[in-house]
Amino acid sequence: MGGQQAAGQPRGRHVRADAATTLLLAAEPAARGRLRAALDGVGGFRTVGEADDGHGLLRLARERRPGLVLMDAALPGPDALEVVHRLARESSRPCGVVLIVSGAVTEGSWVLGAARAGVRGFLREGQCPQEVLSAVREVAAGGITVGPDIVGQMLDALRDSHRPAPRQPHAGLSLLTPRERQVFRLVARGLTNQQISDALVLSEGTVKSYFNRVCHKLDLRNRVDAVILAYESGIAGAMLENHPAGEFAVPA
Structure with a gap:
């Protein structure tokens, strides 16, 4: 489904040990490259694999046991919420999920359902590298990151x-x-x-x-x-x- 990315040892001191590896997923290879550039080797994060769709993500998650997953909410394959539920059921250790969302998939009820399914972070498509890094650090440290516009959709x-x-x-x-x-x-x-x-x-x-x-x-x-x-x-x-x-x- 997707290539596998070799990486060095995690270096971060403020990231939980089980969250020091990330598995990135985006519908477009260019988006995966931007995410990898923003995170790899920064603050203890390293890429352990990439996938092109939900099936590939689930397979790599079983093989690599990542602590964090960044995934495009509009990825091909199984519905993103089904992927989140399966990650929770099938993961042998806690796995923080950060969704990258666009206007096409951010109806308020969908966002609320994603949060209740266990998604711990929401990123808007096209956010700058520093915002991506900040959000992922928050989730890796055990927190939840939800932007004000996403909160507004939940309230709606x-x-x-x-x-x-x-x-x-x-x-x-x-x-x-x-x-x-x-x-x-x-x-x-x-x-x-x-x-x-x-x-x-x-x-x-x-x-x-x-x-x-x-x-x-x-x-x-x-x-x-x-x-x-x-x-x-x-x-x-x-x-x-x-x-x-x-x-x-x-x-x-």
Whole structure:
């Protein structure tokens, strides 16, 4: 299906050992080349294989046991969500999946389904190498990266679902400190830890610590849960009205 890429030993110190290898997949060979150029040998990442379609990806995943998979959501072969489900079922160790999405496959309900299926990162087609590297590092470190525009699509899907937002505050929200509320709202808007760090003038480690406390107090598993809770508590609507998804601003 696809060629196999030899590589040197991982060098990163901030990437989990099981996420220091990546298997890249894109519908076009040129896109694979751009991804490989952005990641190979940087921050501990190395390419262990490439595939042209979903069947090849699943085969290489079984053979190479990657810690990370970057895949085009519009790849030929099995539907991308089916590939994600099979990776989760068939992988002998946790495998972080980052989807590269385009307008053709980013209907809100599809994006929400992908997040619930276990996708841990979303990249827009054509994002710059530094954004690609930042997103992959976030996923490799155990986080989730979802851009503000993707968050907006998730919220649209939730609004269109049969379950109406109760518009009642979650009881646990009253337990959050002012700083924890700030971090929660920014996470729910899709900002990465680095973006929140820049906005609040905090270290990235401190941001992670705050969000861990938020997850504990609100019984959240991850960032997707934060988006859903923000919607169900009536917080998301106010955030998006006051701060458009593409605008970077810190809530008061």
